[in-house]
Amino acid sequence: MNRAVIEFSSRAENVAFARVAVAAFVSQLDFTLSDLEEIKVAVSEAVSNAIVHGYGNDPNHMVRLELTISGDYMEIEVIDRGRGMEDVARAMEPAYSTDPERMGLGFAFMQSFMDKLSVESTPQKGTRVKMIRRAGVPRRAAVPEQ
Amino acid sequence: MNYTIKKEKNCLVVAVTGEIDISVTDSLREDVDRALVNYGVNILIFDLGQVDFVDSSGLGVILGRYKKVAGKGGKVYLAGAKPQVKKVLELSGLLNIMEEYFSAAEILEKIS
Numbered sequence: 001m002n003r004a005v006i007e008f009s010s011r012a013e014n015v016a017f018a019r020v021a022v023a024a025f026v027s028q029l030d031f032t033l034s035d036l037e038e039i040k041v042a043v044s045e046a047v048s049n050a051i052v053h054g055y056g057n058d059p060n061h062m063v064r065l066e067l068t069i070s071g072d073y074m075e076i077e078v079i080d081r082g083r084g085m086e087d088v089a090r091a092m093e094p095a096y097s098t099d100p101e102r103m104g105l106g107f108a109f110m111q112s113f114m115d116k117l118s119v120e121s122t123p124q125k126g127t128r129v130k131m132i133r134r135a136g137v138p139r140r141a142a143v144p145e146q
Numbered sequence: 147m148n149y150t151i152k153k154e155k156n157c158l159v160v161a162v163t164g165e166i167d168i169s170v171t172d173s174l175r176e177d178v179d180r181a182l183v184n185y186g187v188n189i190l191i192f193d194l195g196q197v198d199f200v201d202s203s204g205l206g207v208i209l210g211r212y213k214k215v216a217g218k219g220g221k222v223y224l225a226g227a228k229p230q231v232k233k234v235l236e237l238s239g240l241l242n243i244m245e246e247y248f249s250a251a252e253i254l255e256k257i258s
Contacts, residue, residue: 012169019199037199037230044201048168105202105238112237 002069010051010061010080018065019043025067026074029135038113039133045106046078046129054082054127072135081126088121117142149174151181155258158185159250161193166204175207179214188220189257193250195226205238212244225250
Protein backbone atom coordinates (compact mmCIF):
# COMPACT_ATOMS: atom_id res chain seq x y z
CA MET A 1 0.00 0.00 0.00
CA ASN A 2 1.13 3.52 -0.81
CA ARG A 3 -0.55 6.57 0.68
CA ALA A 4 -0.44 10.34 0.29
CA VAL A 5 -2.30 13.05 2.18
CA ILE A 6 -2.52 16.59 0.88
CA GLU A 7 -4.27 19.59 2.40
CA PHE A 8 -4.67 22.93 0.69
CA SER A 9 -6.66 26.14 1.04
CA SER A 10 -10.16 26.18 -0.39
CA ARG A 11 -9.16 28.51 -3.22
CA ALA A 12 -10.32 28.03 -6.80
CA GLU A 13 -6.76 28.24 -8.12
CA ASN A 14 -5.91 25.11 -6.11
CA VAL A 15 -8.30 22.92 -8.13
CA ALA A 16 -5.65 22.60 -10.85
CA PHE A 17 -3.01 21.75 -8.23
CA ALA A 18 -5.26 19.03 -6.79
CA ARG A 19 -5.97 17.27 -10.09
CA VAL A 20 -2.34 17.40 -11.21
CA ALA A 21 -1.09 16.13 -7.83
CA VAL A 22 -3.55 13.21 -7.90
CA ALA A 23 -2.66 12.33 -11.50
CA ALA A 24 1.06 12.38 -10.63
CA PHE A 25 0.53 10.11 -7.61
CA VAL A 26 -1.67 7.52 -9.34
CA SER A 27 0.40 7.50 -12.54
CA GLN A 28 2.59 4.82 -10.91
CA LEU A 29 -0.29 2.45 -11.72
CA ASP A 30 -0.97 1.18 -15.23
CA PHE A 31 -3.27 4.02 -16.26
CA THR A 32 -3.27 5.33 -19.82
CA LEU A 33 -3.04 9.04 -20.53
CA SER A 34 -6.74 8.95 -21.37
CA ASP A 35 -7.46 7.32 -17.98
CA LEU A 36 -5.47 10.03 -16.21
CA GLU A 37 -7.44 12.75 -18.03
CA GLU A 38 -10.67 11.18 -16.79
CA ILE A 39 -9.33 10.95 -13.24
CA LYS A 40 -8.37 14.63 -13.41
CA VAL A 41 -11.94 15.57 -14.39
CA ALA A 42 -13.39 13.55 -11.49
CA VAL A 43 -10.96 15.15 -9.00
CA SER A 44 -11.67 18.61 -10.40
CA GLU A 45 -15.41 18.07 -9.88
CA ALA A 46 -15.07 16.79 -6.32
CA VAL A 47 -12.65 19.54 -5.24
CA SER A 48 -14.75 22.24 -6.95
CA ASN A 49 -17.79 20.98 -5.05
CA ALA A 50 -15.87 21.18 -1.77
CA ILE A 51 -14.83 24.77 -2.46
CA VAL A 52 -18.07 26.08 -4.01
CA HIS A 53 -20.72 24.13 -2.10
CA GLY A 54 -18.88 22.91 1.00
CA TYR A 55 -17.24 26.23 1.84
CA GLY A 56 -19.36 28.68 -0.18
CA ASN A 57 -16.22 29.97 -1.96
CA ASP A 58 -14.68 31.08 1.34
CA PRO A 59 -10.91 30.60 0.79
CA ASN A 60 -10.11 30.40 4.52
CA HIS A 61 -10.73 26.67 4.90
CA MET A 62 -8.88 23.51 4.02
CA VAL A 63 -9.67 20.74 1.54
CA ARG A 64 -8.07 17.38 2.29
CA LEU A 65 -7.12 14.69 -0.21
CA GLU A 66 -6.38 11.19 1.02
CA LEU A 67 -4.90 9.01 -1.74
CA THR A 68 -4.27 5.30 -1.51
CA ILE A 69 -2.78 2.86 -3.96
CA SER A 70 -3.30 -0.80 -3.20
CA GLY A 71 -2.52 -3.43 -5.82
CA ASP A 72 -4.14 -2.27 -9.05
CA TYR A 73 -6.55 0.03 -7.25
CA MET A 74 -6.42 3.69 -6.46
CA GLU A 75 -8.71 5.36 -3.97
CA ILE A 76 -9.20 9.10 -3.77
CA GLU A 77 -11.01 10.75 -0.88
CA VAL A 78 -11.90 14.44 -1.08
CA ILE A 79 -12.87 15.78 2.32
CA ASP A 80 -14.22 19.12 3.46
CA ARG A 81 -15.56 20.29 6.80
CA GLY A 82 -18.07 22.66 5.28
CA ARG A 83 -21.82 22.96 5.04
CA GLY A 84 -22.56 19.38 4.08
CA MET A 85 -25.71 18.28 2.29
CA GLU A 86 -29.16 17.47 3.63
CA ASP A 87 -30.07 15.25 0.71
CA VAL A 88 -27.11 13.52 -0.92
CA ALA A 89 -29.28 11.45 -3.28
CA ARG A 90 -30.89 14.60 -4.70
CA ALA A 91 -27.55 16.37 -5.08
CA MET A 92 -26.28 13.41 -7.10
CA GLU A 93 -29.14 13.48 -9.61
CA PRO A 94 -27.96 14.46 -13.09
CA ALA A 95 -28.70 18.10 -13.89
CA TYR A 96 -29.38 18.94 -10.24
CA SER A 97 -27.69 22.23 -9.51
CA THR A 98 -28.10 25.09 -7.07
CA ASP A 99 -26.54 27.43 -9.60
CA PRO A 100 -28.08 28.03 -13.06
CA GLU A 101 -24.59 28.60 -14.50
CA ARG A 102 -23.39 25.16 -13.41
CA MET A 103 -24.56 22.10 -15.25
CA GLY A 104 -25.16 19.77 -12.33
CA LEU A 105 -22.86 17.28 -14.01
CA GLY A 106 -20.20 17.06 -11.33
CA PHE A 107 -21.36 13.80 -9.78
CA ALA A 108 -22.28 12.42 -13.22
CA PHE A 109 -18.67 12.88 -14.35
CA MET A 110 -17.35 11.33 -11.14
CA GLN A 111 -19.62 8.32 -11.71
CA SER A 112 -18.69 8.05 -15.37
CA PHE A 113 -14.96 8.15 -14.76
CA MET A 114 -14.73 5.97 -11.66
CA ASP A 115 -15.51 2.34 -10.84
CA LYS A 116 -17.00 3.20 -7.48
CA LEU A 117 -18.25 6.43 -5.96
CA SER A 118 -19.57 6.98 -2.45
CA VAL A 119 -20.57 10.18 -0.71
CA GLU A 120 -21.00 10.74 3.01
CA SER A 121 -22.29 14.10 4.09
CA THR A 122 -23.57 15.61 7.32
CA PRO A 123 -25.14 19.08 7.38
CA GLN A 124 -22.83 21.62 9.07
CA LYS A 125 -20.13 18.96 9.45
CA GLY A 126 -18.90 18.39 5.92
CA THR A 127 -18.65 15.96 3.05
CA ARG A 128 -16.40 13.04 2.17
CA VAL A 129 -16.35 11.83 -1.45
CA LYS A 130 -14.62 8.51 -2.05
CA MET A 131 -13.72 7.42 -5.59
CA ILE A 132 -12.14 4.11 -6.54
CA ARG A 133 -10.78 3.02 -9.89
CA ARG A 134 -8.80 -0.01 -10.98
CA ALA A 135 -5.90 0.40 -13.38
CA GLY A 136 -5.26 -1.69 -16.46
CA VAL A 137 -8.75 -3.12 -16.97
CA PRO A 138 -11.87 -2.10 -18.92
CA ARG A 139 -14.06 -0.03 -16.68
CA ARG A 140 -17.74 0.33 -15.97
CA ALA A 141 -19.25 3.55 -14.71
CA ALA A 142 -19.76 3.61 -10.98
CA VAL A 143 -23.06 2.83 -9.35
CA PRO A 144 -23.35 5.55 -6.75
CA GLU A 145 -23.54 4.73 -3.07
CA GLN A 146 -24.33 7.09 -0.21
CA MET B 147 -5.56 29.81 -18.93
CA ASN B 148 -5.95 32.81 -21.15
CA TYR B 149 -8.32 33.71 -23.92
CA THR B 150 -8.89 36.14 -26.71
CA ILE B 151 -12.27 37.47 -27.77
CA LYS B 152 -12.60 39.10 -31.15
CA LYS B 153 -15.18 39.80 -33.82
CA GLU B 154 -14.61 38.11 -37.15
CA LYS B 155 -17.12 38.65 -39.90
CA ASN B 156 -20.42 38.59 -38.02
CA CYS B 157 -19.21 36.25 -35.30
CA LEU B 158 -17.71 36.53 -31.87
CA VAL B 159 -14.77 34.14 -31.69
CA VAL B 160 -13.65 33.14 -28.19
CA ALA B 161 -10.31 31.32 -28.39
CA VAL B 162 -9.26 29.71 -25.13
CA THR B 163 -5.82 28.35 -24.28
CA GLY B 164 -5.02 26.04 -21.37
CA GLU B 165 -7.33 24.66 -18.70
CA ILE B 166 -10.89 25.75 -17.89
CA ASP B 167 -12.08 25.25 -14.32
CA ILE B 168 -13.69 27.32 -11.55
CA SER B 169 -10.61 29.51 -11.20
CA VAL B 170 -11.33 31.18 -14.55
CA THR B 171 -15.00 30.68 -15.35
CA ASP B 172 -16.25 33.90 -13.70
CA SER B 173 -13.98 36.16 -15.76
CA LEU B 174 -14.56 34.18 -18.96
CA ARG B 175 -18.34 34.38 -18.50
CA GLU B 176 -18.30 38.12 -17.79
CA ASP B 177 -15.97 38.97 -20.67
CA VAL B 178 -17.93 36.93 -23.23
CA ASP B 179 -21.23 38.41 -22.06
CA ARG B 180 -19.81 41.93 -22.28
CA ALA B 181 -18.43 41.30 -25.77
CA LEU B 182 -21.74 39.87 -26.98
CA VAL B 183 -23.44 43.11 -25.94
CA ASN B 184 -20.67 45.42 -27.21
CA TYR B 185 -20.28 43.78 -30.61
CA GLY B 186 -23.97 43.11 -31.09
CA VAL B 187 -23.48 39.73 -32.76
CA ASN B 188 -25.63 36.63 -32.42
CA ILE B 189 -23.17 33.99 -33.64
CA LEU B 190 -20.68 32.77 -31.06
CA ILE B 191 -17.76 30.42 -31.73
CA PHE B 192 -15.83 28.78 -28.90
CA ASP B 193 -12.44 27.84 -30.36
CA LEU B 194 -11.30 25.02 -28.06
CA GLY B 195 -8.32 23.94 -30.16
CA GLN B 196 -5.81 24.97 -27.48
CA VAL B 197 -7.84 23.77 -24.49
CA ASP B 198 -6.16 20.92 -22.59
CA PHE B 199 -8.75 20.45 -19.86
CA VAL B 200 -12.34 21.36 -19.13
CA ASP B 201 -14.69 20.27 -16.36
CA SER B 202 -18.38 20.93 -15.76
CA SER B 203 -17.74 24.52 -14.65
CA GLY B 204 -16.37 25.31 -18.11
CA LEU B 205 -19.22 23.47 -19.80
CA GLY B 206 -21.58 25.58 -17.69
CA VAL B 207 -20.12 28.75 -19.19
CA ILE B 208 -20.66 27.38 -22.70
CA LEU B 209 -24.21 26.25 -21.95
CA GLY B 210 -25.08 29.55 -20.27
CA ARG B 211 -23.88 31.50 -23.32
CA TYR B 212 -25.78 29.08 -25.59
CA LYS B 213 -29.02 29.78 -23.70
CA LYS B 214 -28.51 33.53 -24.06
CA VAL B 215 -27.53 33.49 -27.74
CA ALA B 216 -29.98 30.81 -28.89
CA GLY B 217 -32.74 32.53 -26.90
CA LYS B 218 -32.32 35.51 -29.21
CA GLY B 219 -32.27 33.40 -32.36
CA GLY B 220 -28.49 33.12 -32.59
CA LYS B 221 -26.13 30.15 -32.88
CA VAL B 222 -23.21 28.80 -30.88
CA TYR B 223 -20.50 26.65 -32.49
CA LEU B 224 -17.68 24.65 -30.97
CA ALA B 225 -14.36 24.24 -32.77
CA GLY B 226 -11.28 22.08 -32.55
CA ALA B 227 -11.86 20.17 -29.31
CA LYS B 228 -9.06 17.75 -28.44
CA PRO B 229 -10.09 14.15 -27.64
CA GLN B 230 -10.07 14.58 -23.85
CA VAL B 231 -12.18 17.74 -24.16
CA LYS B 232 -14.50 16.17 -26.72
CA LYS B 233 -15.16 13.29 -24.34
CA VAL B 234 -16.66 15.56 -21.67
CA LEU B 235 -18.53 17.57 -24.31
CA GLU B 236 -20.13 14.33 -25.53
CA LEU B 237 -20.94 13.08 -22.04
CA SER B 238 -22.54 16.39 -21.13
CA GLY B 239 -24.87 16.33 -24.12
CA LEU B 240 -23.67 19.72 -25.38
CA LEU B 241 -22.81 18.21 -28.77
CA ASN B 242 -26.50 17.35 -29.16
CA ILE B 243 -27.44 21.02 -29.18
CA MET B 244 -24.36 22.68 -30.69
CA GLU B 245 -22.53 21.98 -33.93
CA GLU B 246 -18.87 21.07 -33.64
CA TYR B 247 -16.26 21.62 -36.32
CA PHE B 248 -12.59 20.93 -36.86
CA SER B 249 -11.60 24.58 -36.63
CA ALA B 250 -12.99 28.08 -36.18
CA ALA B 251 -11.79 28.87 -39.72
CA GLU B 252 -14.03 26.09 -41.04
CA ILE B 253 -17.04 27.58 -39.29
CA LEU B 254 -16.28 31.10 -40.53
CA GLU B 255 -15.96 29.72 -44.05
CA LYS B 256 -19.25 27.85 -43.73
CA ILE B 257 -21.34 30.75 -42.52
CA SER B 258 -19.83 33.50 -44.69
